Amino acid sequence: MSEKKHYGYLWLAELKKLAKTLKKDHPDLNHSQRLELAAQQFAGVRHYHEAMALHKQYIDSLQERKGSSLVNCKYCDLNYYADLAEDLKWHEERHLKYEKAEKALGYKPEAREEREASKQVAYEGMYLQKENPKKQVEYALKLIRAHFDRSLEAAIDGDYWKSHPPFEAFAAMMDYGPSLIPPEAMQVIRNRYGCIEGPIPRGLSYWFPRNQA
Numbered sequence: 086m087s088e089k090k091h092y093g094y095l096w097l098a099e100l101k102k103l104a105k106t107l108k109k110d111h112p113d114l115n116h117s118q119r120l121e122l123a124a125q126q127f128a129g130v131r132h133y134h135e136a137m138a139l140h141k142q143y144i145d146s147l148q149e150r151k152g153s154s155l156v157n158c159k160y161c162d163l164n165y166y167a168d169l170a171e172d173l174k175w176h177e178e179r180h181l182k183y184e185k186a187e188k189a190l191g192y193k194p195e196a197r198e199e200r201e202a203s204k205q206v207a208y209e210g211m212y213l214q215k216e217n218p219k220k221q222v223e224y225a226l227k228l229i230r231a232h233f234d235r236s237l238e239a240a241i242d243g244d245y246w247k248s249h250p251p252f253e254a255f256a257a258m259m260d261y262g263p264s265l266i267p268p269e270a271m272q273v274i275r276n277r278y279g280c281i282e283g284p285i286p287r288g289l290s291y292w293f294p295r296n297q298a
């Protein structure tokens with residue numbers, strides 16, 4: 086295999102789905118035999134257990150130990166207890182949601198820690214670049230991007246990411262007072278993205294579907 090593969094939960098789900106569809110052409114095979122065949126066709130390995138090993142190895146490589154059993158997933162940014170069955174299930178569900186969203190959007194929100202760092206850089210940058218409006222706009226956009234990522238993360242968790250606005254529309258919906266973004270920079274952003282009033286009230290930075298707001 087030349088390209089780097091991600092053996093995530095979505096990958097495993099697709100393999101299992103293929104095993105199901107093989108039933109039509111191979112009615113003589115039982116479920117585990119069809120999984121073997123799907124592993125060969127889909128994953129290019131000889132046995133299903135080898136595909137499972139690839140999957141487990143891939144997922145394990147993303148988990149970072151934070152405490153005795155507290156783990157952080159570097160991909161979906163969830164902190165959970167690896168010794169609790171319900172936490173493992175919770176992680177699997179969230180990770181799969183993220184994989185699906187990333188596949189469809191071609192984008193994944195930044196993890197919380199990086200977002201907070203971005204916000205800090207943005208606030209400092211806007212303050213330090215008072216004489217340079219162009220730079221201020223760059224930092225202002227960094228702040229909006231961090232808010233966008235947080236809102237999109239909530240949308241993935243809440244299963245409404247398909248209707249979440251893209252960054253450009255989100256930027257048009259956000260209304261920042263002068264204490265957060267200097268008015269001159271805000272005007273440049275308005276000129277670039279427009280202004281959509283209503284979906285995100287001033288002071289808030291999450292987009293919600295209408296029926297959940």
Ligand SMILES: [Zn+2]
Nearest residue numbers: 158160161180
């Ligand atoms: Zn994860």
